[in-house]
Amino acid sequence: xxxxxxFKGGITLAVIAAICTALVAATFIxxxxxxxxxxxxxxxxxxxxxxxxxxxxxxxxxxxxxIPAPHELPGSEDAIVYRVYAENVPVAALFVVSARxxxxxxxxxxxxxxxxxxxxxxxxxxxxxxxxxxxxxxxxKSDWIQQYNGRSITDPAPDGWAIxxxxxxxxxxxxxxxxxxxxxxxxxxxxxxxxxxxxxxFAASDPAETxxxxxx
Amino acid sequence: xxxxxxDRWKNGLWHENPGLVQLLGLCPLLAVTSTFVNGFGxxxxxxxxxxxxxALVSATRRWIQSQIRIPIYxxxxxxxxxxxxxxxxxxxxxxxxxxxxxIPLIVTNCAIVARAEVFASRNALGPSVVDGFIxxxxxxxxxxxxxxFRELLGQGSLFSGLDMLTGGExxxxxxxVDGGWLLAxxxxxxxxxxxxxIAGKNALDRRRHANNPLAARRTAGKPSV
Numbered sequence: 133x134x135x136x137x138x139f140k141g142g143i144t145l146a147v148i149a150a151i152c153t154a155l156v157a158a159t160f161i162x163x164x165x166x167x168x169x170x171x172x173x174x175x176x177x178x179x180x181x182x183x184x185x186x187x188x189x190x191x192x193x194x195x196x197x198x199i200p201a202p203h204e205l206p207g208s209e210d211a212i213v214y215r216v217y218a219e220n221v222p223v224a225a226l227f228v229v230s231a232r233x234x235x236x237x238x239x240x241x242x243x244x245x246x247x248x249x250x251x252x253x254x255x256x257x258x259x260x261x262x263x264x265x266x267x268x269x270x271x272x273k274s275d276w277i278q279q280y281n282g283r284s285i286t287d288p289a290p291d292g293w294a295i296x297x298x299x300x301x302x303x304x305x306x307x308x309x310x311x312x313x314x315x316x317x318x319x320x321x322x323x324x325x326x327x328x329x330x331x332x333x334f335a336a337s338d339p340a341e342t343x344x345x346x347x348x
Numbered sequence: 349x350x351x352x353x354x355d356r357w358k359n360g361l362w363h364e365n366p367g368l369v370q371l372l373g374l375c376p377l378l379a380v381t382s383t384f385v386n387g388f389g390x391x392x393x394x395x396x397x398x399x400x401x402x403a404l405v406s407a408t409r410r411w412i413q414s415q416i417r418i419p420i421y422x423x424x425x426x427x428x429x430x431x432x433x434x435x436x437x438x439x440x441x442x443x444x445x446x447x448x449x450x451i452p453l454i455v456t457n458c459a460i461v462a463r464a465e466v467f468a469s470r471n472a473l474g475p476s477v478v479d480g481f482i483x484x485x486x487x488x489x490x491x492x493x494x495x496x497f498r499e500l501l502g503q504g505s506l507f508s509g510l511d512m513l514t515g516g517e518x519x520x521x522x523x524x525v526d527g528g529w530l531l532a533x534x535x536x537x538x539x540x541x542x543x544x545x546i547a548g549k550n551a552l553d554r555r556r557h558a559n560n561p562l563a564a565r566r567t568a569g570k571p572s573v
Contacts, residue, residue: 152427163438264530
């Protein structure tokens with residue numbers, strides 16, 4: 133390729149790159165609002181399973197609190213808490229945490245706990261468990277995950293917070309005990325954390341503020 | 349390449365099917381076909397990318413020196429895939445979540461760059477768009493067929509998750525039996541299903557050749573790609 137050819141090739145490449153970038157930019161601008169609306173709607177819908185039976189003011193997603201890792205909650209990444217209020221009185225907290233010891237990778241969980249410490253709902257947000265075995269923890273596939281509703285850290289006593297195979301009170305799933313065990317442990321740790329840090333969780337009024345920063 | 353319109357359809361859907369004969373784009377083909385709706389979603393996304401990339405490559409073919417054609421194809425295909433991903437996120441968010449990384453990974457589907465190189469860079473705009481549509485249809489139909497087969501065997505249902513296309517409440521589709529043969533929706537099931545599809549195609553071809561020696565001559569050779 134001659135020098136002129138190289139130059140011409142460079143120009144062609146630059147022009148086509150500019151056209152392609154313009155195309156992507158235009159699509160981005162056209163879809164931006166819809167995408168962020170979708171994400172917000174999806175988040176609100178995914179929080180619903182843990183909000184059943186609660187009276188609360190709207191705007192749960194705006195009361196988000198990020199608890200940076202390391203923390204005493206399950207999971208090694210930042211945990212997210214959505215605080216639920218009714219007329220500025222705390223009603224419940226929704227925790228988004230990860231059970232680390234799933235069968236294949238972490239299991240992202242939504243755990244709702246009311247102000248008295250009772251579970252309002254548990255929902256599996258994300259997982260990579262075996263289809264047909266571990267994936268029955270999904271609320272759409274079986275009602276296994278419903279057995280925690282109304283339970284708290286004193287009901288059963290901490291010793292009983294395990295699957296039956298490990299001497300606890302909760303059902304396992306046929307053919308899968310690793311996944312249920314991971315989820316039970318994550319719920320127990322979350323309840324323990326909430327029992328010990330209830331005030332902290334609701335104290336940070338500014339969503340950007342975090343309880344661990346308060347403590348420092 | 350003086351093929352009639354009908355011949356081109358026959359080639360795209362059967363004799364030179366990108367998935368079944370050329371074995372291109374196997375990664376998404378094997379990974380997402382656990383249900384019909386997933387197969388349909390990725391099939392349509394690939395078809396759209398293929399059509400538009402063929403159009404752009406064909407439209408710009410006069411200005412592209414052969415030394416820099418590959419980076420330009422990559423540029424065009426990558427931009428189109430990004431656009432498709434944004435469009436899916438905006439209009440089919442549930443399907444986008446279900447297909448996950450495999451929408452952006454369309455960019456690595458060799459079927460697309462192969463059509464750009466083999467067809468679009470040597471043909472006019474109209475035929476290139478038609479070629480993209482036909483080849484994309486061949487790929488999409490295969491994805492849908494394998495998705496249908498694996499879903500029926502593995503979950504005992506058909507068209508579950510149709511809400512991902514239409515929006516609204518979750519739909520479980522037509523459920524025939526609760527649960528099914530687990531292996532079919534696990535990764536090995538994808539390989540078995542594809543192997544069955546290829547074996548079935550070869551068996552059909554062979555039978556046709558046995559009945560009609562003239563047809564054998566037409567399709568006996570390797571595909572022209």
